[in-house]
Amino acid sequence: MLHIGIIGLGAIGQRLIKKFKEHPDVEITAVCDRLESLVRETSNALGGVQAYTDYQGLIADQRVDLIYIAVPPKFHHPIVMDVLKAKKHILCEKPLANSLDEAKEMAQAAKEAGVIHAMNFPLNYEQAASKFAELIGQNYVGKLRRLQLTMHFPEWPRLWQKNDWVGEREQGGFVLEVGVHFIQQTLKLFGGIKKIQTRLELPEDPQKCETGVIATGELEDGTPVLIEGLSHIAGKEHIGFTAFGSEGILSLENWGELSGGKNGGELNAISFVETKPNRLIDELVKAVNGQEAELYDFEVGYRAQEILEKLRKM
Ligand SMILES: NC(=O)c1ccc[n+]([C@@H]2O[C@H](COP(=O)([O-])OP(=O)(O)OC[C@H]3O[C@@H](n4cnc5c(N)ncnc54)[C@H](O)[C@@H]3O)[C@@H](O)[C@H]2O)c1
Structure with missing residues (x-):
């Protein structure tokens, strides 16, 4: 069983929660949002899983194997860097970061940490x-x-x-x-x-x-x-x-x-x-179990960010 911790419980966090819940090989072990009411409500809806308002608590939670980051883009960098320090696997929302410098640092650190680092680019699984x-x-x-x-x-x-x-x-x-x-x-x-x-x-x-x-x-x-x-x-x-x-x-x-x-x-x-729904989660499970998997990693996120930064600046 893959134990997931989720940071960020807004529109997209909730969308993936549904998918994680439907998957037989994963369990949502902890959730985190800085909005206390939202984290309580989500935890209750998941049968009372561990709730955190400070993401550091979730990262330190020994039971969590993989952390899904679904906070707004400018918070991806600090949270990802802390997760990598703790050497936990990551699924990060797109865009990888809010600048090219951040994306570069994250892709490099992910490679060095030796963990699974995947992006949520859902089109690849549809x-x-x-x-x-x-x-x-x-x-x-x-x-x-x-x-x-x-x-x-x-x-x-x-x-x-x-x-x-x-x-x-x-x-x-x-x-x-x-x-x-x-x-x-x-x-x-x-x-x-x-x-x-x-x-x-x-x-x-x-x-x-x-x-x-x-x-x-x-x-x-x-x-x-x-x-x-x-x-x-x-x-x-x-x-x-x-x-x-x-x-x-x-x-x-x-x-x-x-x-x-x-x-x-x-x-x-x-x-x-x-096709079968939840393919991203199948692939994550495979990767964590050491099998070959179709994932789009932080290097892909970084290469997309290079183009993105050129498009969003005149
Ligand atoms: N993969 C996709 O198809 C897809 C689609 C839309 C959005 N996204 C991405 O998903 C991410 C989230 O988007 P959203 O629309 O759900 O945003 P949202 O604003 O609805 O939700 C973000 C949540 O993160 C929480 N949060 C913010 N900072 C936090 C922190 N430091 N610690 C804990 N919680 C914190 C907020 O309280 C909020 O509940 C973004 O990166 C966005 O680009 C991905």
Whole structure:
């Protein structure tokens, strides 16, 4: 049994708690949040597991093998560094850090600590993105002509994530929150992005995050990459990650849908079989048991952060 401690019990912490609870090989042993009412409520809902308001207490808890960090991005660095000092395994939320310097230090320290250090990049474990990767690998689009990421939000923060930081410039914004998932997919499937130029639309209030982005870059072979996003617009939220090629188009839409078509023809939905849920947790369990596992480690988080920092600064 893998004993998990969770630091940060907000929107995403709660989302993963559900998944941990459903998994037969893990047990939530302790929870921590600096909001006392939230930590009590969560502990009670989990049958009275150990509750901490100070994360140091959870790190020191001898029963905890792996710590899941789901606090806002600017707190990832101090907490991760303390967990690594205690030589415990980590699952950290994305983005890895709130600056490139922090990310570099964390990736280095994780390597030295000799523990499992995984990022929560859930697309890697979901079927639509896996099918996208498979079809790209089978040359569905032919020679890539352009890679495009579109992020459109009628409102930001989104309804389900109304907290005090995700709309702020310091550690929020959709480039950081949403863009990072597709930067990681780009790194995985197409390699790095170079020659990044970015134009942000920033509100007058210097505390508030971007409301628009148009960025361009190139893959290693010179294929253009276009990243565009806007918030506070009409219509529905739309996230599209699209490969345009010499033969056709393939698009991962709204996280879990896939469409594609051959050039000159129609774009159609592409079906796929839903995989087993909780694959990330399966992989964590395997890794802790010394088996080969599909995890995306802090080095991946660091490489995504390199691109992220170029995109979020003009
Ligand atoms: N993997 C994904 O798909 C995904 C999606 C959205 C957000 N995220 C990431 O998850 C993380 C959390 O996001 P969220 O939307 O749940 O945020 P949130 O603000 O809803 O929750 C964060 C929680 O952390 C607590 N916290 C803050 N500092 C703390 C500290 N020092 N010690 C203990 N608790 C502390 C807060 O009280 C809060 O309850 C962020 O890094 C975010 O980028 C990941």
